Amino acid sequence: MKKTFVFLLFIAVFTSPLICQTASNFTFKFDNGVGIRTEHDWGHIWVQQQQTAFAAGEEQQSVVIKITTFGELGQNTTFKLTNAGKDVRLKDAAPGTYDLKITSKTIGKPGSISFDVTGIVVKAKMKTTVTVTIYKLQASVEEAPMAGKGLASYESKVLFYKGNPDPSGKTGIITFYAKGAHDNKLTPDAVANDISGKIKPGTYDVLVSVDISGKSQKVWFENVTMKADISYKFVTNLNAGTVNYVGANRDTKQLHLYPAGTADRLQGATKPDKASEVISYEPAFGTYACPPGSYDVLLVIGTGSHNEWKKNVVVRSGSRTDIR
DSSP, rough: OOOOOOOOOOOOBBOOOEEEEOOEEEEEEESOOOOOEESSSSSSEOOOOOOEEETTOOOOSSEEEEEESSSEEEEEEEEEEEEEEEEESSOOOOOOOEEEEEEEEEEESEEEEEEEEEEEEEEETTTEEEEEEEEEEEEEEEEEEOOTOEEEEEEEEEEEEEEEEEEEETOOOOEEEEETTTEEEEESSEEEETTEEEEOSSEEEEEEEEEEEEEEEEEEEEEEEEETTTEEEEEEEEEEEEEEEEOOTTTTTEEEEETTHHHHHHOOOOSSOTTOOEEEEESSSSSSOOOOOEEEEEEEETTTOEEEEEEEEEEOTTSSEOOO
């Protein structure tokens, strides 16, 4: 699912039109060889660039890069501007079209997160401002000694955001595959439940399936070497926010979330519209993970004859949003 959750307003004199584009070649890997790959995840990267005239007295740097990250993901970000494979300085790039590689060190274990942006345009006597907004989940593998009678222990843990684990403790079903063979599902040697157990030492590709209200995100931990009598905790931090209905109407049954502006577009109609729905939650009185963004929320009350809109509800990464 790819939704634009961030709205940036640029006010400048002598500006050219705003150019919006996407990132490519996203990689997330640790120095120990473990790679992270996702399918159907909530995350996305938004890139915008704009060319403006330099202000009076402003330092004339050709390319300026601004990074915003939702939640915890990377740190110590570096940028490399290239043309035909050759590095070019951001400060004094000549007019032309460039590629940009952005790399961050992972938080926790040594590793890196990187992605590419193509088509960075530099014009004569103008500044190109590249604004990058990153919303991605964070994944890690925590290791600790644990007696296992020659087996490796494992457990999956899902955080809605840092310090806020899934309250059910049951999200994040874990499945093992032979390394590089995702059609070869393996059976662990001792299964405690869907999220924990023991398996023979070896190197595996590990799939964690995170289901939130029927929206399944798949997180692959690839090339994981597991040793005897070591415990491995596969941690998935969604870097999401949470929503919770705290209103007084105890007959409220469901929450249906739509992009902000949907209520006006539907001209006040209060029947759920699956075509534009982002996600829904039932029962309403619960704490649920939600991708950050601005939403119109339809409260389904009782039999549905008195449904009600709550407009422009903002969900932020790393915090709780109460709906009344």
